[in-house]
Amino acid sequence: MSLRVTVWNEFRHEKNDPEVAAIYPDGIHAALASALRAHGIDEVRTATLDEPEHGLDVETLASTDVLIWWGHLHHEDVADEVVDRVQQRVLEGMGLVVLHSGHGSRVFRRLMGTTCNLIWREADDTEVLWNVAPGHPITEGIGQRFIIEREEMYGEHFEVPTPDELVFISWFSGGEVFRSGACYRRGAGKIFYFRPGHETYPTYHNPQVQRVIANGVRWAAPQVAWSSNFGNPAPVIAR
Amino acid sequence: MSLRVTVWNEFRHEKNDPEVAAIYPDGIHAALASALRAHGIDEVRTATLDEPEHGLDVETLASTDVLIWWGHLHHEDVADEVVDRVQQRVLEGMGLVVLHSGHGSRVFRRLMGTTCNLIWREADDTEVLWNVAPGHPITEGIGQRFIIEREEMYGEHFEVPTPDELVFISWFSGGEVFRSGACYRRGAGKIFYFRPGHETYPTYHNPQVQRVIANGVRWAAPQVAWSSNFGNPAPVIAR
Amino acid sequence: MSLRVTVWNEFRHEKNDPEVAAIYPDGIHAALASALRAHGIDEVRTATLDEPEHGLDVETLASTDVLIWWGHLHHEDVADEVVDRVQQRVLEGMGLVVLHSGHGSRVFRRLMGTTCNLIWREADDTEVLWNVAPGHPITEGIGQRFIIEREEMYGEHFEVPTPDELVFISWFSGGEVFRSGACYRRGAGKIFYFRPGHETYPTYHNPQVQRVIANGVRWAAPQVAWSSNFGNPAPVIAR
């Protein structure tokens, strides 16, 4: 079965900030789509905030197996209707990979039920990501740990529900830690939150980051068709 | 420390349906408040849907340690502002006990991030509730199991996140099972969902049901003051 | 990658009890191996208690991706050395599927750290298994629930650690419930406990039971090579 991915990006930093445009000239979404293709995931589309329905119309979501989400400063510009639609598709089985500042997106907050707040600092911290789930498919090819030389710091407390599976914990040179790779099941859908990716660093060109995202997409893909059967049934067993 | 409880009830069935009024002449909220007082929880107030701000103004919630929620047919009449306020107070540490058809309330769905749907049947099923968390404070005085002779059936799949702790599983005579006692932590707050309590049965007069609810209130009470400290701090460790 | 399975069976009932021999003339292990082959899992070997080293010598385990375990009355006859060896291989990444009365096996108790006790009754109960993990690969092809007409009853409390994922809950006609499909990660290995399979019933000839076991084997198979890297390393970051 082919795996159909849609990469969603806010896509405003790249248009407004030359520093970001220099790193991601075609946008973060294009860089991520290219990385996924290099990992053998071929059916990759992109969608961005300023498209009609933010590029996430009913047909697009209905034909998406895994949605990737990157947003930062304009979370509140995402329409109610699109938030509802993404939530519903996740509960039906669509995978969702939420990156970095997407922690504050309406979509992620809706699915988590919490603020998803955290502490943060832009100060060229070094980040070490430790694998705490040996054998987990999201860590395939990663080994014990990997290092990102310079990144924004995200620190605890990260106000999310306890992850169903915790995959990475990050160390930052300023003294902080963070639950950087977190897996959730919601309805029939799987959600992977992965921390790295501040727009002023070339994080999505990092081969290990790309690999984790590709692994996360494969992990989140729906494996078993499921049609929820709610309602008011007759007894299973005659009384 | 005294424990301040507010019991919230939709309080429309009791006014519109003589069958329900006969069981709960002063409303489900009054029956629950009385049961809590009999269990030594003295500071109990009530609030209902048709009061201003549904009885849940800022001052009331700010002085509530644990909120109990019973609603059924009029979930959508609860105002956005009140849903936001309850969610925020839970994340700050207020306990929440959600009863029976409260599974579909806006407050519970907001905090869970899922539909919270289930299957159901009104057909005088017998329910057996099995304790699957020995030693847990919510099961104090309950032992291995207890029986409710006649109740509405709720069955799986119950579309909620995996509980942080599962306390009860119900058996129904029609052949169904249900995760009937489920504990969650969200932010600094604790949430207990407890299944029994259809309005046409005298379930909240059942001593074991009353005991579980009193235990649940005590379990959900905030134990440790917590003030979230989000933002943009200096490094903890000089680099 | 080919999936190498070893089916372990105590294999004494079938030699001593004509009722069991009539159902499983070549042993439960042979019936399970045949069912797996019918599900496209080709590399299936068997091993039994009365073979040297119970058929689980170092070479056999080293070339096993997933081990299935069925035992009942002779758990204490399994040698320390073999229990140690199975535990070590699971922690290194070998999958383990424990069936029915294998709940009391030394191998399962060793990996769980608890008694794994439960309540039980041989009285031709009807069992309904409810899927509580929609979309999970172990429930592929199963849907909402399935029924086993006659089985031994197992009931709560089941003294095991809280499962990392709960997949099935069983209903029994005598009024009991049981966490019937339970997933654990231990080290790099995955463990699936699945309840059905009393030796005096033809449960392992049931197509849905066979399908769940085949799904469980595929789920438990190691996906990512992992070599634990314990010890005393130099700092990752120069101080």
Place this chain on the structure above:
Amino acid sequence: MSLRVTVWNEFRHEKNDPEVAAIYPDGIHAALASALRAHGIDEVRTATLDEPEHGLDVETLASTDVLIWWGHLHHEDVADEVVDRVQQRVLEGMGLVVLHSGHGSRVFRRLMGTTCNLIWREADDTEVLWNVAPGHPITEGIGQRFIIEREEMYGEHFEVPTPDELVFISWFSGGEVFRSGACYRRGAGKIFYFRPGHETYPTYHNPQVQRVIANGVRWAAPQVAWSSNFGNPAPVIAR
């Protein structure tokens, strides 16, 4: 109800190593007992490896609500019978607080089912412990984080089952992270693993470490009497 605590210590370093004896002249157990008394926990006894039955005879354990465990180099000297007895008491409801190198103790490995291995380094690392469970009773009085100036490093991967609740994550100056405060339920008993406490540092004189241990003892104390009711019962519901 008075809370009866037994502090168990290997108590050999203090007799053999002047550096350790200078820090803990009466042994680590005496320092811990004194700290608990200062926190209002009065009924504190101690027991050590070289006493008969390691000081953990049947009567002592039967009258212990919470057992604290510190061991390091002589784990294998602890007798089978005592390991069995401690495990049984935990499953019946006794609390267990395992400190630092107790991660490798037979008691902890028995209850976890894994190696409980980790990486480590004795190099005067600074440790920052972050609270990742706001509002949890074990973090009462601690706030967002605290610092231990010099400690042994423990790092991931820590080969334990996923904690039922994760309370602290540690940061080390050499670049490592560690799940430093981990809660488990096993049977009716509660287990708290807390990382700090290498014998050559004055860690157990640190007021914040003392407070976490006192909090952990209170959290682990049995709250609800439980008598497991295993066996072969008649049906609950007549068929």
